[in-house]
Amino acid sequence: MSLMIRLIKSRREKRLSQQALADLIGVSRSALAQWETDMSRPSLDNLRKISETLGVSFEWIATGRGNQYITSNTDEISDDELDDEINRLLGRLNPRHKKALLDVIRVMH
Numbered sequence: 663m664s665l666m667i668r669l670i671k672s673r674r675e676k677r678l679s680q681q682a683l684a685d686l687i688g689v690s691r692s693a694l695a696q697w698e699t700d701m702s703r704p705s706l707d708n709l710r711k712i713s714e715t716l717g718v719s720f721e722w723i724a725t726g727r728g729n730q731y732i733t734s735n736t737d738e739i740s741d742d743e744l745d746d747e748i749n750r751l752l753g754r755l756n757p758r759h760k761k762a763l764l765d766v767i768r769v770m771h
Contacts, residue, residue, distance in 0.1 A: 663726050664700065664726075665697070665700070665703065665723070665724070665726075666697065666698055666699065666700040668718075668722065668723055668726060668730075669697055669698055669712065669723065670698050672712075672716040672718050672723065672730075673698075673716065675716075676716055676717070678716075680694045680695055680698070683712075683715065683716075685756055685759070686711075686715045686754070686755070686756075686759070687708060687711040687712055687715055687754075688711070688754070689704075689708060706724075709723055709724050711754075713732075714751075717731065717732055718730050718731060718732065719731065719732050
């Protein structure tokens with residue numbers, strides 16, 4: 663399975679449009695479209711952002727080897743590590759997504 667197919671498959675499984683994924687990883691929609699048509703390849707940094715955003719393993723998205731999904735158990739993460747991870751991921755969101763997430767958190771609280 664090519665990078666192009668892995669990327670499309672993963673994005674669609676998360677029900678994200680090209681624009682939504684592009685916004686989340688900080689690239690243009692046209693750059694993402696080029697990756698999905700095999701016209702160009704994302705940089706290693708963008709592959710890392712894609713894997714983290716879509717919850718797939720870096721090795722799988724980059725090479726097709728290994729498990730597609732990252733398996734993690736947040737019960738084994740300390741509160742400090744959990745806070746750090748949340749803050750790291752929040753820092754990548756655009757303001758519109760931050761507001762939407764805040765609305766969700768308020769409903770959960």
